[in-house]
Amino acid sequence: MISEGQGPSAGRRLSGRIVAATHNVGKLREIQELLGLYRVDAIGAGCLGLNEPEETGFTFSDNAVLKAEAAARAAGEAALADDSGLCVAALGGAPGVHSARWAGEARDFAGAMARIEEELLSAGAPRPWRAHFISALALAWPDGRTDVFEGRVDGELVFPPRGSRGFGYDPIFRPDGHSRTFGEMFAEEKHGLPSDGSLALSHRARAFQKLARRFLQF
Ligand code: IMP
Numbered sequence: 001m002i003s004e005g006q007g008p009s010a011g012r013r014l015s016g017r018i019v020a021a022t023h024n025v026g027k028l029r030e031i032q033e034l035l036g037l038y039r040v041d042a043i044g045a046g047c048l049g050l051n052e053p054e055e056t057g058f059t060f061s062d063n064a065v066l067k068a069e070a071a072a073r074a075a076g077e078a079a080l081a082d083d084s085g086l087c088v089a090a091l092g093g094a095p096g097v098h099s100a101r102w103a104g105e106a107r108d109f110a111g112a113m114a115r116i117e118e119e120l121l122s123a124g125a126p127r128p129w130r131a132h133f134i135s136a137l138a139l140a141w142p143d144g145r146t147d148v149f150e151g152r153v154d155g156e157l158v159f160p161p162r163g164s165r166g167f168g169y170d171p172i173f174r175p176d177g178h179s180r181t182f183g184e185m186f187a188e189e190k191h192g193l194p195s196d197g198s199l200a201l202s203h204r205a206r207a208f209q210k211l212a213r214r215f216l217q218f
Pocket residue numbers: 024055082083084085086097099100103133166167168169170182202204
């Protein structure tokens with residue numbers, strides 16, 4: 001359910017419930033945590049029996065739009081999709097939009113993290129190994145309009161992986177200005193959403209801040 005004001009996007013507000021166009025439980029949890037701050041519920045696409053469209057885009061934004069619009073069309077409700085990934089500077093930005101694919105069908109992130117280390121070592125990449133996470137959030141409205149917001153966080157890769165919190169590549173990513181990896185942080189610390197409106201920490205929370213300024217209210 002969405003309450004929309006008059007006119008184009010400026011008057012739109014999200015409230016009630018939204019579809020989270022993801023089958024990734026780690027991502028769904030983070031989207032629910034972020035929207036929950038504004039008392040908006042997110043129901044996962046999997047719970048609604050929606051299919052996952054193939055991610056054929058070349059950019060994070062392309063893929064986020066593709067997923068959000070497919071879910072909004074199928075559900076007839078507003079849908080929010082995140083397309084995100086880890087970009088390693090010395091690997092030319094890989095795994096990037098292929099971050100999920102590097103873990104394979106079995107979602108073997110230990111293997112994907114080991115592959116990153118192996119490729120960096122065999123390339124003789126000098127340390128520190130710089131990397132960043134990107135999140136593109138696409139919000140597709142039932143009337144066909146879609147809004148996109150991007151967030152990025154920079155940091156260094158650490159091996160061996162540290163911490164068992166979070167998901168995906170969290171245990172090897174240490175954001176700049178912090179001594180702990182995302183995998184060692186509690187959820188609120190990883191989001192790092194300050195109450196004074198200054199910059200959040202994670203890529204997803206940074207993209208979410210932009211979305212919240214436009215479409216959410218306390
Ligand atoms: P996709 O957006 O569904 O294509 O998948 C993105 C993939 O990037 C996830 O499966 C994770 O492997 C990785 N990723 C995205 N965001 C994060 C994060 O916040 N922490 C750790 N890994 C992430």
